[in-house]
Amino acid sequence: MATPKECQYCHAELSRDEIGLSKKLFESETKKGKYSCMPCIAAMLEVTQDDLIAKIEEFKRQGCKLFG
Amino acid sequence: MSKKLIYADHAATTPLMPEALEAMLPFMKEEFGNPSSIHSWARKPCEAVCEARATIARCVNADPEEIFFTSGGTEADNWVIKGSEGGMLVSSYEHHAVLNAAASEAGCGRDIVYVRPKVGSGGGYIMPEKLAKAWRDGVGLVSIMTANNEIGTVNPIHLLSDLAHKRGAFFHTDAVQAVGHIPIDVQEMGVDFLSASAHKFNGPKGIGFLFIRKGVKLEPLLNGGQQENGIRAGTENVASIVGMATALKINCERMDENIAHLENLTLRLRDGINRIFPYAVYLGGGGTAQLPGFISVSFPGCTAEGLLHMLDLKGIAVSTGAACDSKNTKISHVLKAVNVTKDIALSTIRITLGAENTIEDVDGIVFALKLLRGKAKLPR
Numbered sequence: 001m002a003t004p005k006e007c008q009y010c011h012a013e014l015s016r017d018e019i020g021l022s023k024k025l026f027e028s029e030t031k032k033g034k035y036s037c038m039p040c041i042a043a044m045l046e047v048t049q050d051d052l053i054a055k056i057e058e059f060k061r062q063g064c065k066l067f068g
Numbered sequence: 069m070s071k072k073l074i075y076a077d078h079a080a081t082t083p084l085m086p087e088a089l090e091a092m093l094p095f096m097k098e099e100f101g102n103p104s105s106i107h108s109w110a111r112k113p114c115e116a117v118c119e120a121r122a123t124i125a126r127c128v129n130a131d132p133e134e135i136f137f138t139s140g141g142t143e144a145d146n147w148v149i150k151g152s153e154g155g156m157l158v159s160s161y162e163h164h165a166v167l168n169a170a171a172s173e174a175g176c177g178r179d180i181v182y183v184r185p186k187v188g189s190g191g192g193y194i195m196p197e198k199l200a201k202a203w204r205d206g207v208g209l210v211s212i213m214t215a216n217n218e219i220g221t222v223n224p225i226h227l228l229s230d231l232a233h234k235r236g237a238f239f240h241t242d243a244v245q246a247v248g249h250i251p252i253d254v255q256e257m258g259v260d261f262l263s264a265s266a267h268k269f270n271g272p273k274g275i276g277f278l279f280i281r282k283g284v285k286l287e288p289l290l291n292g293g294q295q296e297n298g299i300r301a302g303t304e305n306v307a308s309i310v311g312m313a314t315a316l317k318i319n320c321e322r323m324d325e326n327i328a329h330l331e332n333l334t335l336r337l338r339d340g341i342n343r344i345f346p347y348a349v350y351l352g353g354g355g356t357a358q359l360p361g362f363i364s365v366s367f368p369g370c371t372a373e374g375l376l377h378m379l380d381l382k383g384i385a386v387s388t389g390a391a392c393d394s395k396n397t398k399i400s401h402v403l404k405a406v407n408v409t410k411d412i413a414l415s416t417i418r419i420t421l422g423a424e425n426t427i428e429d430v431d432g433i434v435f436a437l438k439l440l441r442g443k444a445k446l447p448r
Contacts (some may be wrong), residue, residue, distance in 0.1 A: 024373070024374060024377055025374045025377055025378055026374060027371040027373075027374050028369070028370075028371060039081075043381070045378060045381055045440070046382075046439065047381045051381050054177070054382070055377065055381060058331065
């Protein structure tokens with residue numbers, strides 16, 4: 001079984017949606033194996049977690065397979 | 069506190085002008101009559117369609133009987149391509165409305181030749197030399213867009229149409245990105261056909277027009293009633309036709325002012341971008357041969373799609389020329405045609421400003437890019 005990915009900042013275990021969001025937003029970072037959790041992404045971009053959840057729902061509606 | 073939303077994707081669509089909406093409303097309510105009816109309910113709608121046709125004709129220096137209403141730019145493009153005869157010469161960076169219509173014709177055995185834009189520094193244009201070089205016997209129609217929808221370059225249409233006519237072909241231009249934004253004069257451009265779409269110049273969606281030069285024959289695309297002088301069937305979309313004419317008239321009246329405003333905003337935006345990303349690469353020519361308010365810029369090392377989504381999260385709408393799904397990255401045919409490297413293509417975003425954008429909007433975009441560069445570690 002693959003090792004669960006963790007947030008590069010707070011080391012929280014990441015959900016599939018957080019991994020997908022990291023890939024969509026920070027492709028070059030994820031290529032280096034660096035992922036981020038929702039609270040850290042929200043803090044980094046100065047947006048709310050609700051903004052991120054809405055964005056994830058938008059990706060899902062568009063048929064993106066990166067999300068659960 | 070709600071975040072300020074900044075719309076900077078005017079090449080995709082534009083907001084409906086309030087004056088256009090106002091002009092449309094009576095024809096969606098009390099003046100609902102069919103303009104083709106022979107009773108009095110037709111009178112006002114019929115007069116409105118007639119007046120709109122005359123207004124649009126004046127805006128592009130055509131005769132009213134040379135203007136035919138369509139459902140938009142796509143129908144206008146399809147009509148010219150499928151209603152004409154002989155071989156076709158089209159540029160390889162046309163909108164898909166032209167390219168896919170041409171491909172469909174190729175499937176029916178029609179000869180289609182593609183001409184590529186000039187590449188490299190100062191590239192992105194279709195030059196007459198390129199057109200002459202690509203020429204083949206039997207070409208009956210040339211179709212080259214007035215302005216490109218991804219990089220904003222404006223082609224020398226009068227030179228291209230002149231060449232086509234000298235070689236015995238008709239000339240069509242998809243002017244969807246240009247009408248209402250830069251001066252359009254079908255006489256000076258020397259075109260036989262010109263397509264336009266209202267929602268690109270603050271009119272409603274689902275309406276456009278095709279200019280067909282008097283005396284030039286075009287087979288109908290849609291068969292049915294005798295509307296539009298018997299060559300474009302279907303009950304007229306009166307409210308949208310009126311809205312389109314109103315928006316075009318006002319945009320033409322304000323054109324000099326709009327261009328000056330957008331040039332100021334563009335300069336400020338480029339200056340702001342250059343301060344944050346000194347290695348930013350701009351696609352398209354710049355200056356007078358570029359649509360006003362149009363910036364196609366690459367941030368090498370960044371992923372444009374990620375940047376687009378981050379800007380969207382900050383309330384800023386822009387566009388990209390490349391899109392990813394979970395497995396593939398697709399680079400647009402335009403960026404391929406102008407031969408940019410994969411790194412440039414994947415890091416290019418399109419920022420298209422409109423007349424309603426302000427200095428504060430531009431500063432907001434620059435501020436967001438600065439924040440993203442710092443916090444999201446975008447390459448400099």
